[in-house]
Amino acid sequence: MRNYLIALDAMGGDFGPHISLLAAKKTLQKYPTLSLIIVGTREKIIPLLKQYDLLDHDRLSFVHAENVISMEDNPIYVLRHVSNSSMHTVLKMVADGDVDACVSAGNTGALMLLAKQALKTIPSVSRPALVSGLPNNCGGHTYLLDLGANLQCDSDTLFNFAVMGSVLCEKVEQVPKPTVALLNVGKENNKGSDIIKRSATLLGESNYINYVGFIEADELFSCKADVVVTDGFSGNVALKSYEGMGRVFLQQLDKAVNSSFYTKLLGKLLSPILKKQFKHLHPDMYNGASLIGLRGIVVKSHGSANEIAFSYAIEQAIKEIQWQIPNSISNRLEAVLSERDCLSHE
Amino acid sequence: MRNYLIALDAMGGDFGPHISLLAAKKTLQKYPTLSLIIVGTREKIIPLLKQYDLLDHDRLSFVHAENVISMEDNPIYVLRHVSNSSMHTVLKMVADGDVDACVSAGNTGALMLLAKQALKTIPSVSRPALVSGLPNNCGGHTYLLDLGANLQCDSDTLFNFAVMGSVLCEKVEQVPKPTVALLNVGKENNKGSDIIKRSATLLGESNYINYVGFIEADELFSCKADVVVTDGFSGNVALKSYEGMGRVFLQQLDKAVNSSFYTKLLGKLLSPILKKQFKHLHPDMYNGASLIGLRGIVVKSHGSANEIAFSYAIEQAIKEIQWQIPNSISNRLEAVLSERDCLSHE
Structure with a gap:
């Protein structure tokens, strides 16, 4: 496996940030060339990084995000009025090419809308x-x-x-x-x-x-x-x-x-x-x-995921990086749609 | 329990008419005031009635129906072009008040359309x-x-x-x-x-x-x-x-x-x-x-029902007769809709 870099939104999920940190620790052990960026509020994450002995891990870094999107937030409200959340931050990292993929256990509706806004969809796909x-x-x-x-x-x-x-x-x-x-x-x-x-x-x-x-x-x-x-x-x-x-x-x-x-x-x-x-x-x-259907890799972990489940979500992101899923989908869709054009002109 | 009379469409279901006959025998034993009418093609049913010792049962009678609707038949084709099937016959018996209810394990789409045609829906219900x-x-x-x-x-x-x-x-x-x-x-x-x-x-x-x-x-x-x-x-x-x-x-x-x-x-x-x-x-x-939502009681048994399952479908029909479900639904809908009229005029 090449050196992959994945951003984790640590603030989503029903059980708090410790789930994503424990999953991060587990996955880093399993994949020695993987690096992770944990994104969340400083006050919540730093004590947990200390507690789990992750503060000085050479393949794990931390980025502070001011806001948190809750599971109850209305996605359209979030799209219009919220910024600088952990979810915004991980998606921006994917959009800017700073990381290869992101994983979040947060509000699905908000993730959908923000991912579409930040990453844009592949040509001919209207919504992911x-x-x-x-x-x-x-x-x-x-x-x-x-x-x-x-x-x-x-x-x-x-x-x-x-x-x-x-x-x-x-x-x-x-x-x-x-x-x-x-x-x-x-x-x-x-x-x-x-x-x-x-x-x-x-x-x-x-x-x-x-x-x-x-x-x-x-x-x-x-x-x-x-x-x-x-x-x-x-x-x-x-x-x-x-x-x-x-x-x-x-x-x-x-x-x-x-x-x-x-x-x-x-x-x-x-x-x-x-x-x-x-x-x-x-x-x-x-x-x-x-x-x-997006121009980048976004994996949604179940809100009620424990650390084992969350680590499977990270592994899903790894597989999608390996197989360059967004590019593969884009190429296939282009081929399929030109086939349909030909069929309709026959 | 009063004396109830239920018509069974014996030709539906994936496993043939013996299922409904075995279920009939079982249910007649359990409910001593219940009578059943078996509807199907003479050639198929009579030998089975003999085999299961039901030919001379004093609470079971047989009515011949010329045609059979298969599970594969297109319901709209059936509605327009088929008549005198076992399904038509049991529904007509309910519509004419000859029986209290009917049970069929036949083609669901056809049963829906034929039941609506034969029994009509309760006022304000467009489809059952x-x-x-x-x-x-x-x-x-x-x-x-x-x-x-x-x-x-x-x-x-x-x-x-x-x-x-x-x-x-x-x-x-x-x-x-x-x-x-x-x-x-x-x-x-x-x-x-x-x-x-x-x-x-x-x-x-x-x-x-x-x-x-x-x-x-x-x-x-x-x-x-x-x-x-x-x-x-x-x-x-x-x-x-x-x-x-x-x-x-x-x-x-x-x-x-x-x-x-x-x-x-x-x-x-x-x-x-x-x-x-x-x-x-x-x-x-x-x-x-x-x-x-119909002006009569129609119970659909699962196509893959065995005789135990089919007998539960007959029992469901018995309960609906006991509680006069079509009348109860009609009365409640009338009350609810007049409430909605009042709300909209407030």
């Missing part, structure tokens, strides 16, 4: 999309987008999502010609809205997309598609439903195991094998949603 | 909604609607869903003043589309709705709301995501338990308690989605 590689049933990842950045989408936007998701999956997962499906309420051609039907036509026409048809939400992670495309409302609902059901199951399993001394004993004996089996489904393991 | 009471984390049910009958919905439609879902939950679950939430991508007031924001205002203004705000999909079954309202696309995605994740977890649990002789033994010992704990989450237990 939020995408994550979620663990599927075959031990790999299914890339789902959009996860909530674009609540309503037209067919061209869904088409662009398919292109961008394909590039990300192909590079990061090393899957040649990733299969792409559209999320719908049924598999038959007559199902879904006019927007979805038109998207299906566009995707079917392109040689750059390995389009395999509609997919229903119960098969999202059945490995029928490497990339699943939908609008941000449905994508968010699908992702959170999976997380919610996962939590319900783990709670029920816990209740069953803790219902008596006898089951506790059996559960204790089974526990290591259960942990191993469920490990790849744990939300920590797929933390790190990427904002793609 | 599909709703199901799903097992929640507190041992009760959360009513989610719409599950796919109305892909795009305006604020007035979502408001009507809230009223209809409240009535169903209040009556069937015996929950006084059920809490109602709107599914959204965040809990804050500024989240979501204009349609969702306007729906929130309408719901907040009504004294007939116990509106508690937005809910995210990971908390759908956390008991924060008795009724969750959303458009049919998102509702379908949420429901199927839950089902999909449930399946993934059960598969992983199975893999973990079957990974060695030792874990198999432990799993076998834990199995009864696990079965008990997970029983209420099993899809069989919440089969039976209701088409509400």
Whole structure:
């Protein structure tokens, strides 16, 4: 790995800055050529850097930012009236080329708007999309987008999502010609809205997309598609439903195991094998949603991420730097759109 | 229980008519004052009635229907060009008052359109909604609607869903003043589309709705709301995501338990308690989605239902007859809409 430099917005997330500092420490140990810049308010960060023995780390530096954007702040208000926050600072570092990427666990809506303002989108992309590689049933990842950045989408936007998701999956997962499906309420051609039907036509026409048809939400992670495309409302609902059901199951399993001394004993004996089996489904393991379609790398960590989860988000940023995702997406989109121009002139 | 009469469309579902016949037999045993009419093609049904010893049952009769609507048939084609199917027949029986309700596991889109045509909607309802009471984390049910009958919905439609879902939950679950939430991508007031924001205002203004705000999909079954309202696309995605994740977890649990002789033994010992704990989450237990907003009772059984699941759908129909759901919904909607008229004239 070359020498990469990533800026961390340490002020986001539900549990305070110590999460990003612990994640930073862990990731620096794992990647000896990685350097990190921690951005946050001096009063909060300096004591923690001391506490975690990071003050004199030769690959970690600190930059002060005056303001903090809270999870409750209205993104449009932030865009218009707030400046000099930790989020503004990390995005400006990416925009100015001072760092290779940034990671934030802050307010998603604000990150979207500020990232678009600071970094600008790739030509032909109107708004960035939020995408994550979620663990599927075959031990790999299914890339789902959009996860909530674009609540309503037209067919061209869904088409662009398919292109961008394909590039990300192909590079990061090393899957040649990733299969792409559209999320719908049924598999038959007559199902879904006019927007979805038109998207299906566009995707079917392109040689750059390995389009395999509609997919229903119960098969999202059945490995029928490497990339699943939908609008941000449905994508968010699908992702959170999976997380919610996962939590319900783990709670029920816990209740069953803790219902008596006898089951506790059996559960204790089974526990290591259960942990191993469920490990790849744990939300920590797929933390790190990427904002793609921008002229720079921005990774969003889950607000409720712990240090393990936050360190996965940093690793996601490392992979995107390695594969130069913004450039790859830009080049692919250019090729795809010129193909569409040719098709429309035939 | 009074003497109820329910018509079963025996030709729907993925596994053939024997499912509905086995479910009929089971339900007749459980409810001694219930009578059923089996509707289907003579050639298929009569041999099965013989096989299951149902030919001379004094509370079961058979009605022949010439045609069958398949799961693949285009609903609009069916509406325009098909007649005399088993689905047509059961719906006509409800419309003519010959039976108290009907149950079908057939093509959902066709059932929607034919039911609307045959039964008509309640005043002020433009299209029926599909709703199901799903097992929640507190041992009760959360009513989610719409599950796919109305892909795009305006604020007035979502408001009507809230009223209809409240009535169903209040009556069937015996929950006084059920809490109602709107599914959204965040809990804050500024989240979501204009349609969702306007729906929130309408719901907040009504004294007939116990509106508690937005809910995210990971908390759908956390008991924060008795009724969750959303458009049919998102509702379908949420429901199927839950089902999909449930399946993934059960598969992983199975893999973990079957990974060695030792874990198999432990799993076998834990199995009864696990079965008990997970029983209420099993899809069989919440089969039976209701088409509400019609002037009659129509229950949709899942296409992949087995006989246990199908019998739950028949029981759902029984509860709706007991509580006269169509009348109750009609009366409540009238009251709510006259309240809204008053509010708009204040």
